Amino acid sequence: MTTATAPAGPAFISPKQRRPGVVLLLGAWGQARTKIGLGLVILLVGCALIGPLFAPADPTEFVAAPFAEPSADALFGTDNLGRDVLSRFLWGGRSVLSLAILSTLIGVSLGVAIGLVAAYARNVLDDVLMRTMDVILAFPQIVLALVAVATVGPKLWLLVLVVGITTAPRVARVVRGAALDVVERDFVRAAEGIGVSRNKILFGEVLPNVTSPLVVEASLRLTFSIALISALSFLGFGLQPPAADWGLMINENRLGLEIQPWGVVLPVTAIGLLTIGTSLIGDGFSRASIGIQRGARAE
């Protein structure tokens, strides 16, 4: 046995007298990028959630001629069928957001469970689980999603499920990587020694110690899910016409891009800003968690 000494770090950082989770949140909040990201996300989620209340017209109502220029009646003009672009935009965020969040939740939960079990198993189960994940990882997410939707048909539940399942391996890898180090620590031995059940060890002892990388990965996955769901509805596998949906709007209006660009520009900007926002938040957390590790070493 080597003589263990207190971990001594290079930096002199005074330890904060706060819960580790709070330290992470404050650390992330302390960065400008997190604030900007949060601002963007709040703006667009706000648009999607309460936007319909302010929509001047029904999203499926014909208000003017197709591809009409912006006017007092239709602030951002009309789309390919003569519906109000602004109204369709305000209605169209809900589906993207809810589908993306739902599929990310499924992916993260699955990934956490698989990653933790694999890291703790330290036997053939680890290999079986992780190699299965590798197989899924070998295909680009969008290809798997297209195969599934093309086979079964454009069902929303299928969309959520397939995006969730293809998200899981990426989360599982990160969680397993972080947990491998944690499961070897003595507090896990201590819990084993008094006979704490495996599930309690995994979710009570190990999981709280991998939250930093998990939060970072989850926000990154949300970014990808938003992009993926939008892409799938652009291709016509998401919400079906005449429903309003950002991805669908881009597809419908791309023909009129030269005459009336707003039908494309609005949803593209929204999706772009939303993904930038979530990834900025993720980046903020990632930087904050590095700070936490430094602080923990210095202690």
Place this chain on the structure above:
Amino acid sequence: MNTPALEHGGPVVEVDGLRVDVVEQGFDIVDEISFQIDAGEVLGLVGESGSGKTTVGLTLMGHTRRGARIARGRILIEGRDILKLRPSELRALRGRTVSYVPQDPASALNPALRIGTQLEETLSAHEFGSSRAERRERLDEMLDEVLLPRDQRFLARYPHQLSGGQQQRVGLAMAFSCRPSVIVLDEPTTGLDVTTQAHVLDTVRDLCSVHRIAALYVSHDLAVVSSLASRVAVMYAGRIVELGPRHELYHAAAHPYARRLIEAIPEISGRHALAGIPGTAPRPGHRSSGCFFTPRCTYAVEQCGREFPPVERVGDDHEVRCYRHDDVLAEATRDRKPAQALGAVAPEEGVIAADRITASYGEREVLHDVSLAVQPQECLALVGESGSGKTTLARCISGLHRDFTGELRLRGEHLAPGARARTLKMRQEIQYVFQSPYGSLNPRRTVGQIVGQPLKLFFDFRRRETEARVLAVLERVAMSPSIADRYPDQLSGGERQRVAIARALVCKPSLLICDEVTSALDVSVQAAIVELLRALQQDMGLTMLFVTHNLPLVRSIAHRVVVMSEGRIVEVGPADRVLDAPEAEYTQKLLANTPTLEAVA
């Protein structure tokens, strides 16, 4: 050989009024550091963790850790002020004139390069010698000096293929290779076994005296330092509080902290009781005015809180910073509490009996046919160097290691291998305290949750009852109830280990296994933890298995000793008998190699 000391006369190293600051906050890590080292002399720099000893050691190379900077003072090496050197001159100085041996040789060596390559690199980087042949010659000489084989097969190895002792010898060879005039050794033997440590210390001692090198030996271990250094400086909270010849320091320390530090060091003779120092040293930025030791000092008077005491001479070459050094010195030297005898233990059927245990890790067998029994209310010490199998045996008993054959019995009842296969009652009765409190407490749980967890598992108490028991056990280990809401990283190492002990005690165990519980702690904290365990053992009649590599510690706590080597038991007997008159050759060797303060006296 160049003898730079003669070139300019006077000491090789002269540090004067050195201060190192934290860049951002601007408070000092160390301040008012002054000392000198002559050619061929070893100065020991002793302090507990956080005292700033490594910071001082690094400044001799003109270096500070990230986030710190040298704010004030002079560092003269061979009469040159190294703080005024240009970066290129400083680079030339490092490794050539001043070299450094780090604590952990494994992380200082590049794992991807062969030993020979790395050794040659040091020489060529400093353009030592004029030709390749000359450098090769020097390389062989170096290997001889540090007692490493000089053949090509050895030089072709990678760092991980060497033992810890060999790695540290390579580190020494690198440091001594360019014939430096100053060498800084930063706890180079921490983590090494006593036998290896003794060899490394011998090597350092010989090389420094033969080549007239001025050495600064940084360590937390006063016993190790005293076996090497002629003078010792004691650091506390960033200041040198006492500096003097080692004999004087040991017999007549003039600073209260130095005295308490000496009293905290276990002795093989076991004549004196161990005494920890209550409280903790103030961290940088939290140091008040006046002497920093005041809150923990039994001599403190009002004056101590106002201004830091000046340096005063109390003998030839003996300086101290304490207003009350006369009173400290006036007290009979070595007036220490004699050790209390441990209560006798009547031989009975053991609480735990291990019968012919053979354990392996995969293919490798680490325990061979080991049998032992722990009597009720007895503290049995399990002693051995690393690789002796002592921790494996403890882990087999606790159910953490399942891969063994042989029979384990808890009061006559068969104990299954592996904690999960045992009954709830058995798991409650055997409790384990881990070596490092930095790893054994979940950083994401509060102390209250950590200590309460086994209670929830083993007993069906109401919430109020659980809370009451948690607070009671925290009080038992001398912790205030307010820490129940804290997280482990807000506690010091000693406090964490108390929490770990509380977590074990709260189960009301029949057997408490302590696995190297003090090896990650400072000596003064170690003494306090041993005091605590001893008190618990006597008051509560705890049965204890105390695993340690620290022989001097054994007499302070154990009734009987089991000495292990390479997976076998080599000697068993009462602690006094084994330490005073060891029978096994291995035990004798172990005792001879253990550095002690008594040897200095």
